[in-house]
Amino acid sequence: MLRASRKQELKERIFTQAVKLFKEKGFDNVTVEEITQACGIAKGTFYNYFPKKEAVLLHLAESQLKSVHESIQRNENMPDLKQQLLLLFSDLFRRYAEQPDMIRLVVSEMMRADMFIHAEIRILERFRQALAALLEDAKNKGQLTTQAASEDIAAVLTGVYFNSLMIWLSAGSNTIRIEMLFQRHFDIVWEDIRSRGVVKQ
Structure with missing residues (x-):
């Protein structure tokens, strides 16, 4: 160990x-x-x-994906699904807050180079799959009752996350707090999820 x-x-x-x-x-x-x-x-x-x-740049995405799996495992018995999801994303945003210049550089270099596109898509898919598995588990536990497919909800949450990341990146050194930005967008999506079914609080 x-x-x-x-x-x-x-x-x-x-x-x-x-x-x-x-x-x-x-x-x-x-x-x-x-x-x-x-x-x-x-x-x-x-x-x-x-x-x-070039693989050095992919380390950020891989370590963030590892953080997702660790957060899911650490909080798997949490009865509040919304809180579990917010903790998961909070873990991702922690590194952005600690090393904003480094994150901006790595992400901008990855977006600039065509060689990373396929690797990024694979990591993004694994990220979405991890969220979908978490949501499906919440359905099985009765924490989430909705007609929407877990894969679709996961895709929307992934989109909210990356949209927040792009806004934060484009702001440069301006003091936009990515976690607060994400929370505002997440709350809108969460209300829609709740309106389509039942979410245990």
């Missing part, structure tokens, strides 16, 4: 140092060798964690 924790810490350190270099010099101008020198590691160690430089 300790070894896995250390490996995760090193992966995060490589990611953080790489993104700092991307910010200073531009993504295209940074080499793997420069990243490894900044981290004080061998090239082979870098490739143990990332198959190529």
Whole structure:
């Protein structure tokens, strides 16, 4: 367990140092060798964690997806579905609040490069599937009664999340709090879900 924790810490350190270099010099101008020198590691160690430089950018999306699964597992016995969903998204937004400049850089680089489109779509689909499974479980527990398919509700919530992210990104350094923005949009969607069935509070 300790070894896995250390490996995760090193992966995060490589990611953080790489993104700092991307910010200073531009993504295209940074080499793997420069990243490894900044981290004080061998090239082979870098490739143990990332198959190529571009994979560093995907680490953010992968770690956010991991956060989703951890939140679902941690709060699986919570009787209030709305609170469970809000805690899940709050976990995602925490990193945005802690490292806003880093997040903006990584997301903008990923959007700029065509090579990430298929990988992003796969991660987005896994994100949507995780939400759909959570909603389906809530239906099975009687926490949610609605005619709407869990997959459709998950798709709408995913859209609200990414819409909030895009607004936050376009605001630049302006102090838009992404979590508050998401909450406003989420509340509108939640009212519609409640109107179509029963949500246990």
